Amino acid sequence: MPQGLAIGDLADRTGLAVSAIRFYETHGIVKPLRNKGGHRRYGRSDIRRLSFVMAAQALGFPLSEIAEHLHALPDHKAPTKADWTRISTQFRKDIDARIAALEELRDKLDGCIGCGCLSLKSCALYNPADIKGKDGKGPRNLTRLPA
Amino acid sequence: MPQGLAIGDLADRTGLAVSAIRFYETHGIVKPLRNKGGHRRYGRSDIRRLSFVMAAQALGFPLSEIAEHLHALPDHKAPTKADWTRISTQFRKDIDARIAALEELRDKLDGCIGCGCLSLKSCALYNPADIKGKDGKGPRNLTRLPA
């Protein structure tokens, strides 16, 4: 009766690559224990952790932020219902904000379709202030909508 | 009376870096003409082109797809109202799809908050099939929600 899941099992359960799971570990997203031989052993709750990561990534959140969210969960004990509820609630807020931003853009675009983008002054797409996205070096992560 | 905008002017107008605009050129997003001295000269419509790029990027679309959209516009002639309307309309569809995907995820998450993620079988976050995102080498661009 092996203690916990092997990394390959976790990969199968989540659909992630084994290499990705190890990579996430270097970013503090999962913190598996080790067995006698040095192999990683995961708890069942890690499946949910990684599923959460995948969902958040699909929304465009960077790993660093996801990791922060997850810091609210206990490392090796199974998280309580309250733990997950707290995180899920915050996540929901982020989703709502994102939906709101998209709807705003959509509404502006509606005006744009009407005008055919020919009246520059009033065109939403023309106004760069609406889409600020410079705040770091390297590739700007524009996947996150302006708050 | 200089013919067209210099790259620096375009940078000022759009808020993009000069280097970024040159980079976009290598990806076929803008195709400036050259003056006697070999300097790039842009048309006014390139402001809108680039603004469109920024908006689409904020939504998480990869440059390659944005470039494809823009191929529907004429290279050196000012686009007609019909040209832009076609693109804007398509863009709007993409936004709607994205909003729908987010709303679906939000609804699932609502159920998840209720259950505290403790009943694995029925938890939306637990079901990896909901979030498929493997289709290439290199970093998986998970910024795009599943269609």
Added chain:
DNA sequence: GTAATTTCTCAAGTTAACTTGAGATCAAGG
């Protein structure tokens, strides 16, 4: 007409998020 900007090209560096490969060890089935 000269100094200060801008722009040009091209190569190389950067960040995020992983993957791939090499060489070695651990684990599990027959």
Added chain:
DNA sequence: CCTTGATCTCAAGTTAACTTGAGAAATTAC
């Protein structure tokens, strides 16, 4: 017990989207 498959570590490669730097030529400003 032995072989096959899973893991381990660590370094290096990959993609997207840009930025930075170097050296040179074109523009603009005074």
